[in-house]
Amino acid sequence: MSPHPAPTAPRPPLRVALAGIGVVGGGVVRLLETNRDLIARRAGRTIEIVAVSARDRHKDRGIDLSRYRWEDDMDALVAADDVDVVVEMIGGADGSALTLARHTLGAGKALVTANKAMIAHHGLDLARLAEETDTPLKYEAAVAGGIPVIKAIREGASANEIARVYGILNGTCNYILTQMERNGASFADALAAAQAEGYAEADPTFDVDGIDAAHKLSILAALCFGTRLDIGAVAADGIRGLIAADIREAEALGHRVRLIGMAERNGDGLYQHVQPCLVPADHPLAYVPGALNAVVTEGNFVGRLFFEGAGAGAGPTASAIVADIIDIARDEYGPAFAMPVDSLDAAPVADAGARIGKHYVRLIVEDRIGVLAEIAAAMRDAEVSIESFIQRGTDEEDGVVIVLVTHAGPARAIHAALAILAGSDHVVSTPMLMPILAL
Amino acid sequence: MSPHPAPTAPRPPLRVALAGIGVVGGGVVRLLETNRDLIARRAGRTIEIVAVSARDRHKDRGIDLSRYRWEDDMDALVAADDVDVVVEMIGGADGSALTLARHTLGAGKALVTANKAMIAHHGLDLARLAEETDTPLKYEAAVAGGIPVIKAIREGASANEIARVYGILNGTCNYILTQMERNGASFADALAAAQAEGYAEADPTFDVDGIDAAHKLSILAALCFGTRLDIGAVAADGIRGLIAADIREAEALGHRVRLIGMAERNGDGLYQHVQPCLVPADHPLAYVPGALNAVVTEGNFVGRLFFEGAGAGAGPTASAIVADIIDIARDEYGPAFAMPVDSLDAAPVADAGARIGKHYVRLIVEDRIGVLAEIAAAMRDAEVSIESFIQRGTDEEDGVVIVLVTHAGPARAIHAALAILAGSDHVVSTPMLMPILAL
Known part of the structure; x- marks a missing residue:
């Protein structure tokens, strides 16, 4: 019932091209070199870097790239017959990263990317392209670095x-x-x-x-x-x-x-x-x-x-990128957004505004008569119920710090109260409003 | 390059049989019923329970099993033409759980199990059988319940x-x-x-x-x-x-x-x-x-x-079991032990004994002259270096509690010290030895 080849059949190496060799790209090179044998055992085949591309060939990256084919033109990675997977590590939501991603998926090659901005802005388009060409699009490194x-x-x-x-x-x-x-x-x-x-x-x-x-x-x-x-x-x-x-x-x-x-x-x-x-x-x-x-x-x-x-960091991000490559080597992947x-x-x-919760509000106010009454009135008029009120009596940040904790209520009410107070001459700076996380 | 069917091709339901309907089995039934549509979207096909089997058909399990075919004989689940996946929730390292697992994999059907004892004792044999028949063997629920x-x-x-x-x-x-x-x-x-x-x-x-x-x-x-x-x-x-x-x-x-x-x-x-x-x-x-x-x-x-x-618990364990079933539905699986x-x-x-670390040692001793010297001598003779020594002076547990923390050193030394003290008439009970986890 499995689409997988029988375990006895030797599988050809998975051939990878790297686009953008900065801190993360260097990490990927080091990882694939350091853990090469281990990865081959786990992936059931070797994973080989065949080509690399970046803007400046002569920049000192602290790693030896001489054993890999260098391409000045990133599109050459897509065009090459010997590339199965393109790893995009250029960064930026648009520009050359997006162009490369589109060309890669359009050509029916697998794309692995660490580019959260690109996925956040163009993930759906790229996923659709990947579906059309029945190609993996993977982006584990785009969220929370090394955490899978x-x-x-x-x-x-x-x-x-x-x-x-x-x-x-x-x-x-x-x-x-x-x-x-x-x-x-x-x-x-x-x-x-x-x-x-x-x-x-x-x-x-x-x-x-x-x-x-x-x-x-x-x-x-x-x-x-x-x-x-x-x-x-x-x-x-x-x-x-x-x-x-x-x-x-x-x-x-x-x-x-x-x-x-x-x-x-x-x-x-x-x-x-x-x-x-x-x-x-x-x-x-x-x-x-x-x-x-x-x-x-x-x-x-x-x-x-x-x-x-x-x-973040070279090692953790490389770990996530190479995990994606191993998934591709194992043929264990599916739609980019699970469906x-x-x-x-x-x-x-x-x-x-309808969201119910407790809130922390910090105000900095002038130290004068009537300020407290003004705040209390704003909360009452906006129907905000106060759980605790703290004024420590110290003068810092060019005013008196007042901290309120509200009972659970709609966010809209607390916003309304702050809108009232925004008109006050006695509130010195923009209030800080923070929800209190409910367990 | 993908072995996956084109996304437009409708895929037939994945047909599941459940063996052993206790707390966990009930959780799996409830989960597959409650989240049925969601799971179908994510798996790309529906997942259907077609048959169930357990020892006692008439036990009240608090769930309605009448819509599923009942088999008194678990082997009938393996033999049935309409079963793709057998979920083993019988428990126990051997016995009927192991027999069912072997029959399932031997017949080239996918096996999902929550049975840690069986995997710990027979995992290699079962994984080899799964390889021979090119069949998934999955056991996410066997370790740490719902955590994937x-x-x-x-x-x-x-x-x-x-x-x-x-x-x-x-x-x-x-x-x-x-x-x-x-x-x-x-x-x-x-x-x-x-x-x-x-x-x-x-x-x-x-x-x-x-x-x-x-x-x-x-x-x-x-x-x-x-x-x-x-x-x-x-x-x-x-x-x-x-x-x-x-x-x-x-x-x-x-x-x-x-x-x-x-x-x-x-x-x-x-x-x-x-x-x-x-x-x-x-x-x-x-x-x-x-x-x-x-x-x-x-x-x-x-x-x-x-x-x-x-x-543990019905819900978390069911979550792990059904995640395995979804992987199988997606054809995203490979060798059971990654290779x-x-x-x-x-x-x-x-x-x-060669393992280096700090240790916590707690002794209960009689409150009399010379005990401290005896402990100190045992540590010295075994070449255990002491970082801290605490005797609170309270009498509990029918003796005086003494706590030592050692400097980092080989476990063998502290074992040797405790062996010396085992011969003492003044050490009241078996000492408690705990490694201190290094960050």
């Missing part, structure tokens, strides 16, 4: 209706947040430290504003819910607005601050939001340290699954 | 050389240990509570003596290291010897006690041991509560991966 979470959801949890998927999808932000936790550092100082350590880029926008996490979340949501990938429907708030007091007050409330990407089925709609959240101390996400990533799924039979590991593109649902965007 | 850890290792981490695999593989023991942690309960009281809650069987031997965890560990080791499954090579110490003071002293040392199954490549040999260990508070295994399971792998490129979820049986290595058993 695409496989865990697509296959491991495939029997379950998933209620929600969420996690720590950006290691840079988690590194910054755990630095703020440990040292009481400001966001700016923690970011500078992360940049010095190589955990954050000179321009950190993609990471700290939640864009990178949004790309990954949109991919997870499509897989979990069988919905059409829709990056435009993902709301993203980053961590720039956090101050040291937020981390401290969260801790005092028995929580930790994490940048959480959350996708949830909400009636007929789909809620997708990346934002800083308060995570209870008895939730495993509260213990994810440094630059690690972690993903949680909640299935109707399996319950909660939790996966943690390195979300044909045409059978994915177009879920409407959920009404985020 | 077989898939994560076999496929997700397949690019890595794995240095070690370890984890919490028995939910009953973890439940008991976390009860002892929370309440300061004795082992006997915590076991009684676990039995009352349904987390432990009336005869808890398989769980609390580490036998169940040993079965699972042997399977993980074979997958991680490409070695021949060898249940006889797994040492197993359970948790019966733990007293409340062990949990308390571990906590005071910044650790938690967990029953850890650990398999490690050690030179040419393979170390496999299930035993209570001290887990540092900054290791994720220290935060695995209640009846959950968790598995850690350490790969040479991906680094540390951590997987947590429900290790053909004949290419698995026969790794020798590692010299456990």
Whole structure:
């Protein structure tokens, strides 16, 4: 009943071409060289790099590429008769990465990519192309680096209706947040430290504003819910607005601050939001340290699954890329989003305001008579029920820090209260609003 | 290049027979009924139960089986023309479960099983049979219940050389240990509570003596290291010897006690041991509560991966079983142990005494002059270097509790020291020896 060749039949090598040899590409070369024999045993055939291509042939990459054919033109990888799989590690949602991906799949060759931006923006088109040419399209490395979470959801949890998927999808932000936790550092100082350590880029926008996490979340949501990938429907708030007091007050409330990407089925709609959240101390996400990533799924039979590991870096990313290549070598693959593109649902965007939950609100206000009454009135008028109210009496951040925790209620109410307070002369800076993760 | 049928071709239903309808079997029926449409979308075809078989047709199972053909004789499931997959949920290493498994694979039908004892004892023979008939043999549910850890290792981490695999593989023991942690309960009281809650069987031997965890560990080791499954090579110490003071002293040392199954490549040999260990508070295994399971792998490129979820129960186990069935429906499967049986290595058993690490030793001694000197002399004579020594001065367990922590050294030395002390009249009960998990 199996489509697989009999185990005695020797299988020809799987021939791989690498496009884009940066940090990750170097990791893939090293991995395929270091673990060559082991991989051949597991894949049932050898996996051979036959050609490489990148922009600058003469750049020192710290690895010996001389044994592989060099192509200045990436399209030559697609055209070559001796290439079965093209690995795209160029990056960027569009441009030459997308062109190469389209040409590869169009030519009926397998594509492996680590490119979350490209998958988030063009994943459906690429998956359709892969279906038309009956070709594998694999992207394990695009989400949560070395954690095999695409496989865990697509296959491991495939029997379950998933209620929600969420996690720590950006290691840079988690590194910054755990630095703020440990040292009481400001966001700016923690970011500078992360940049010095190589955990954050000179321009950190993609990471700290939640864009990178949004790309990954949109991919997870499509897989979990069988919905059409829709990056435009993902709301993203980053961590720039956090101050040291937020981390401290969260801790005092028995929580930790994490940048959480959350996708949830909400009636007929789909809620997708990346934002800083308060995570209870008895939730495993509260213990994810440094630059690690972690993903949680909640299935109707399996319950909660939790996966943690390195979300970036040459080794972990190469591990995910080569796992995809091994799947292809074994002929163990199927539709990129677990089912044909045409059978994915177009879920409407959920009404985020209707979402029920507890919230953390931090305000910085002027230290004068009447401010407290103003805040209390805004909450009352917006029908926000307050569980706790903390004013420590210290003056920092050019004002007094006030922290509210609401009872569970619709997000819309708290937004309305903040809209009222936005008109106040006494609220010094933009309030910080964080959902409190429900277990 | 794909062996898969074109996506437009409708595929016939995959027809499943269930053997053994207990708690897990009931879960599989409920899952396949509840998530039927979702599973059909993901699998690309419907999955249909066509027949069921169990010992007692008239037992009340709380589910309606009347729509499925009943077979009193399990072999009729194998013989039936309309059965593609047999799901074995009978249990037990041998007997009717093994007979059914052999007949199923011998007849060229796919076998899905949750039976860790059978896989641990007969996995290689069954895998060889599956190869001969080119038939899937899948057993995701046999290890760590709902956590897709077989898939994560076999496929997700397949690019890595794995240095070690370890984890919490028995939910009953973890439940008991976390009860002892929370309440300061004795082992006997915590076991009684676990039995009352349904987390432990009336005869808890398989769980609390580490036998169940040993079965699972042997399977993980074979997958991680490409070695021949060898249940006889797994040492197993359970948790019966733990007293409340062990949990308390571990906590005071910044650790938690967990029953850890650990398999490690050690030179040419393979170390496999299930035993209570001290887990540092900054290791994720220290935060695995209640009846959950968790598995850690350490790969040479991906680094540390951590997987947590429900290790038992109808829903999680059914989730793993049906994931296997979906893989078969998708034609995404390969050799049971990731490579053909004949290419698995026969790794020798590692010299456990040569293993270097820190140890926790707890003694109960008579409260009299000279005992301390006797212990100190035994450690000196065995060349065990002591990092800390704690005697709280309280009299409990009919003696004085003394806790030693050693510096890192070979396990053989500490065993030698305990052998010397075994001859002492002043050591009241069997010492408790626990490795301290290195990060």
